[in-house]
Amino acid sequence: MTYTLPIRVYYEDTDMAGIVYYANYLKFIERGRSEWVREIGMDQLEMKAEGVVFAVRRVEADYLGSAVLDDELIVETEVANVTAARLVMEQRVLRGEEVLFHAMVTVVCMNEAGQPVRLPANIRQMVH
Template identity: 60%
Template sequence: MTHTFTLQVYYEDTDMGGIVYHANYLRFIERARSQWVKSLGIDQIALREAGVVFVVRHMDCDYLSAARFEDELTVETRVLDVTGARLRLEQVVLRDRQVVFTARVTVVSMEVSGRPTRLPAEIRALGRGL
């Protein structure tokens, strides 16, 4: 299952040359992950109030091509594997079906105290379909 999220590159997302600043790709894929979690019916505010948060543990990124001011980008998010407390995702940023950025992201579930805890059941269930 692949989740898609579309966004517009604004002037504030770019450097002086009109090219997307490298750190903003991380913001784009974070927004896409948040929308993906929401699409699963998980309320992250309620989850945090219950004492559980998601934390990025590891990320491996490749910048392949430059996105620019006013480009429309699509972020595709795909689950690679799921364990009790760990989720690995592949996220691809595309412009007109051309890959401009890729990331493999490991997310863990933690108590707000910093102790590991199990992922929500809705996410753990995704691992059974892989």
């Protein structure tokens, strides 16, 4: 299942050349993952109250094109792989049919002490 999030490029997203600053693509995909979590019914505040939070462990990213001011973009998010300890998400930022940015993001769970823990069983079931 692919979750899509529409976004628009604002002036604050661009650099001196008038294109989206490279680090902002990471913000765009973070928003995509956050909205995906809500869409499938996960409550991150409830997880935190239970002592577990998500953390990004790895991002492998390719910048394939440039977005500019006022572009309408789509952030696509889908689960690529789930194990007992990690969730790998494939994410793309598109303008129309053109893929501008592609990333594979590995997410893990951590406890309050910052140590890795297994993904809770209910979360593994939600994402399968």
